[in-house]
Amino acid sequence: xxxxxxxxxxxxxxxxxxxxxxxxxxxxxxxxxxxxxxxxxxxxxxxxxxxxxxxxxxxxxxxxxxxxxxxxxxxxxxxxxxxxxxxxxxxxxxxxxxxxxxxxxxxxxxxxxxxxxxxxxxxxxxxxxxxxxxxxxxxxxxxxxxxxxxxxxxxxxxxxxxxxxxxxxxxxxxxxxxxxxxxxxxxxxxxxxxxxxxxxxxxxxxxxxxxxxxxxxxxxxxxxxxxxxxxxxxxxxxxxxxxxxxxxxxxxxxxxxxxxxxxxxxxxxxxxxxxxxxxxxxx
Numbered sequence: 001x002x003x004x005x006x007x008x009x010x011x012x013x014x015x016x017x018x019x020x021x022x023x024x025x026x027x028x029x030x031x032x033x034x035x036x037x038x039x040x041x042x043x044x045x046x047x048x049x050x051x052x053x054x055x056x057x058x059x060x061x062x063x064x065x066x067x068x069x070x071x072x073x074x075x076x077x078x079x080x081x082x083x084x085x086x087x088x089x090x091x092x093x094x095x096x097x098x099x100x101x102x103x104x105x106x107x108x109x110x111x112x113x114x115x116x117x118x119x120x121x122x123x124x125x126x127x128x129x130x131x132x133x134x135x136x137x138x139x140x141x142x143x144x145x146x147x148x149x150x151x152x153x154x155x156x157x158x159x160x161x162x163x164x165x166x167x168x169x170x171x172x173x174x175x176x177x178x179x180x181x182x183x184x185x186x187x188x189x190x191x192x193x194x195x196x197x198x199x200x201x202x203x204x205x206x207x208x209x210x211x212x213x214x215x216x217x218x219x220x221x222x223x224x225x226x227x228x229x230x231x232x233x234x235x236x237x238x239x240x241x242x243x244x245x246x247x248x249x250x251x252x253x254x255x256x257x258x259x260x261x262x263x264x265x266x267x268x269x270x271x272x273x274x275x276x277x278x279x280x281x282x283x
Contacts (some may be wrong), residue, residue: 019078020044021071022118027087027110028103040087040107041067042118043074052124052158052274053083053115055108059131059164059255061179062100062186063092072259080271083120085111089136092186097169097197098146100186104136105146112156124281126159126274130255134165138199142206154207159277161270162199163213164222164251167229169194200229204236211273212243213266217250244269 021043028038045051054077058065067086074084089103104127112122129137140146141160148154171194174184187194195201214226226243233241246254246266257264 018046019075020046021074025110027107034090036066037088037090038103038106039067040085040110041071041074043071043078043084043086044118044120045078045081045083048081049119050121050124051081051083051119052126052278053085053111053120054126054128054161054270054274055085055087055104055111057087057089057104057127057129057133057136059129059133060091061182062097062132062135063182065091065132070255070259073255076259076261076267077271080267082271082274083115083118085115092182096185097187097193100132101136101139101146101197102149104140105150105152108140108147108157109150109152112152122156124158124278125156126161126277127157128161128163128270129165130163131165131251134162135167135169135199138162138165138167138210139197139202141208141210142199142202143196144205144207157208158281159209159211159273161211161213161273163266164215164218164254165199165212165226166222167198167200167225167232169197171195200232203229203232203238206238206241209240209273209277210242211269212241213246213254213269214243215246215249215251215254217248217253219251222251 023041024039026039056073058070067088070086074086077084087107090099116122127137127140137160169187170183171189171191172180172183174189176184187197258267
């Protein structure tokens, strides 16, 4: 499927000086492993050790997309001294919720166990994602069951940065058409399942700092959903959550700007969020 995200593949493919790339690492082994989707790519600051690592979850309506599209995103963070793990995960309609977020949890668990082998600090792991990936990043942070099922320590995740995500999953009829059809395709139509799949339903359980990035030119439903997330945070007394609005960016240009070599305010905010959290951990 051709999407605006695919344009990221046109960015320079060679690793820049100072960035080490390790690709196609399997984070699931055994007969149940998906040979294409249970893998991740690492983008690492060359020669560094004990650096923080950001796990990036791609978007694509839970039904398309791949880590290969986002190598430039990983390179930009590695250039800033932050390792990046760009993951793939199984997609709908082959699977439905909770398979997507379970895969993200498995990738995070693999990083926690193995990133030190590549120079990263397992005590400084962060998660981010955009669109469907923003939903999955937020759900991983807000609902602890997925990481706990893999015996990942509760304090292993140090911060989360969802971008242009979906935070309330609607329970829609199976026959829903157009863009709305992605919800029953990926989550089914059971109201309880959809509620449990919604990060906003679990916000009271959020125990790490969250930076939520929105775009001034994103669609009205997504902007409304982000406002609802903020209201849920206030209702639940969640203090360590911050919202920033990327000026003149839309659902797709936010990522292409993140991946470009030119300075980008959203990337700068993400880098400072990670560095600030690491400073807090050092106190």
